[in-house]
Amino acid sequence: METWIQRLFLTLALASCSLGTWAQAEEDGELGKIIAPDIERRQIKEADLDSENFEVGVFAGLLSIEDFGSGAVTGLTLTYHITENVFIEGAYGLSEAQETSYELLSGGVELLTEDERDFTYYNLSLGYNFFPGQIYIAKRWTFNSNFYLIAGAGNTEFAAKEYFTYNIGGGLRFYGTDWLALDISMRNHAFKHEIFGESKATNNLETRFGISLFF
Template sequence: METRLQHVLLIMRAIPCSLFLLMSSTVAVADSTDGVLQTIDIDTEFFELGVTTGIISVDDFSSELMLGVGAKFHATEDLFLQFTYGQADVSLSISEKKGDEHFSGSSRTYRYYDFLVGYNVMAGEVFPYENAAYLSSLYVVAGVGNTDFGGENTFTLVAGVGYKVSVNNGLVWSVDLKDHAFKSGLIRLDEIAHNIEFSTSIGFLF
């Protein structure tokens, strides 16, 4: 068997070669389509980047202010893929206030990331005042992710519902209610923790 060094070198040698080939092929596509397909110039809005803030209720602990970032890819009229990252600093639980801290330091920061698939259930419009109509949509999301809290990394299932309003073509405001469920051994063995997050986001489409 080759040594670890040989193995690493083998991989390193292959990566730039394949990257070069892939990149050069992408350029070829751009050249070939340039001009023939004027459609390239049509402004598209498939990607969305956003910032989130809200409250997350950490099971057995407290409800805390959370901050997060997210990215969405709108694949079709109905479906989108979403990545979210969020974190919150968790203060002492009631039992901890009476006794000792279960854990301290960076373990007290609740961090999660997840990958979600979303479905726009109901598309509509809101009319907040006269002569103003904004596009809106109710959507559901579900997915998987990781929760890092109290020294535990746990497989997390996420499900939620959200409502979004398009302020204009490039700006979306949304409100989300999501449940992060995972098996935790922090307080009791194999307890299923349900951490409910209620948050609001601003997203920029491009």
């Protein structure tokens, strides 16, 4: 009698273990489908960027010559990028001074000849890029961009004389491609002259738009 009862309990225990194992397998199968779904991975290819450090450009804009009005300015730039953020820029620009208010009101007095009204400058400046980011145009175009500050010194030729000049400014540069950059900036060219008989410090503000190529 005891042997029969022991066999009965043993049979029930084996059946219970088998049912538990089957239920666990079913549960693992469902969890496996939830935790490890079959995902198709996309292959992404990043564009190779040029690593050239030199940049040559042209610019055009408006130069306000203190006491002599505003006129068009054009010029050239050559830039060497020391690091990703620091660069050296050499610039050459030319413009032409307008008549002063005194000349306009006097009706015939000329303080400067036509040749003396030519305004040319060249300088060497150190720049620093900051706030790198992106500019979005519509939904299809995205361009990398950088704000920058720049300061330097050089020479200005005006009124048949040369003046040591400081320049300081800032701008926004954004990259149309990996070799083409567009630039919008403002500069101040500060120097002293004695055109009116006494030494005077002047600030000559320039707004310009430029385009440059990397090589």
